[in-house]
Amino acid sequence: MNNYKITIQYDGTRYKGWQGQNSTGLTIQGKIEAVLGQMAGHAVEVIGSGRTDAGVHAKGQVANFHIEEHFTEGKILSYLNHYLPDDIAVIAVEQVDERFHSRYAAKKKTYRYHIHMGEISDVFERKYEYQYEKTLDVERMKEAASYLIGTHDFTSFCGNKKMKKTAVRTIYEINFTKKGNDLWIDYRGNGFLQNMVRILTGTLIEVGDGRRAPEELPQILESKNRENAGYTAPACGLMLMEVHY
CATH class of the missing domain: 3.30.70.660 (Pseudouridine synthase I, catalytic domain, C-terminal subdomain)
Structure with missing residues (x-):
């Protein structure tokens, strides 16, 4: 299983926060998971370093996700930024150790x-x-x-x-x-x-x-x-x- 760490910027103005919600698609996590799922052909869980509230912005949010398929870092970066809305951008992608967890590893x-x-x-x-x-x-x-x-x-x-x-x-x-x-x-x-x-x-x-x-x-x-x-x-x-x- 391949584990990727991503660094994300977003304008949180129109979103209901980071955390995905069944009642709305307007979350940062939800938008990223939708694009990754489209790329991988199956559901992908994105784990954030923490939750930001509705309307809060980020210049350096970090998340990670696991997928069985191997994609180059450049491919993931290009695909995400092509399909994500203009107020969300992934600024870095890095393949990391399978045990890396964006929330638990944060200091x-x-x-x-x-x-x-x-x-x-x-x-x-x-x-x-x-x-x-x-x-x-x-x-x-x-x-x-x-x-x-x-x-x-x-x-x-x-x-x-x-x-x-x-x-x-x-x-x-x-x-x-x-x-x-x-x-x-x-x-x-x-x-x-x-x-x-x-x-x-x-x-x-x-x-x-x-x-x-x-x-x-x-x-x-x-x-x-x-x-x-x-x-x-x-x-x-x-x-x-x-x-x-």
Whole structure:
């Protein structure tokens, strides 16, 4: 059985997320599986490094799939990009060891959240940023973010209240880059819960606009209660940048 690793970019605006669903064909996984099935002549399961929510984008999503037939990497790359819609692109194909698993083998992930501050939106970037009318105090946000670095139980920042698995995750870095009215927040960790980056961002925004104090973050973590954290920032501003192996 041949195992192939693919790196994917997508504009998630019109999709219902990564994960395939029986109720809709508008998922990233579903689109890729359909094209691979057409190429191979049978159903092909695509395993993603993780799920992205509806409306979330990716520059470096990683997935793998097994097929009995041997195709060259170039053939797969060409075929996928010929038949996939214009808002999904496979940028690399690599044949890997049969045991490689894109989710279990992942060591770190980097997500980026883009906020555009001010009353005037950027027409050309509006699908890839969160338009926030107020100017945020980035120094306060940095102070709040410092409490999130390390290994913690992030139950308070999980959108799935019924999740039974552990919510312990490690965040290695949270970096802020400000240029004019644009603010990018980069999160690097060993894994992220459902909606976690968007809830973290919403909470940091509430610190940046003065609704919360930076010192509240340890209490929010310790409470393990979603209601104590901030709102869920919109999906449009979030991008999966890289999966590290």
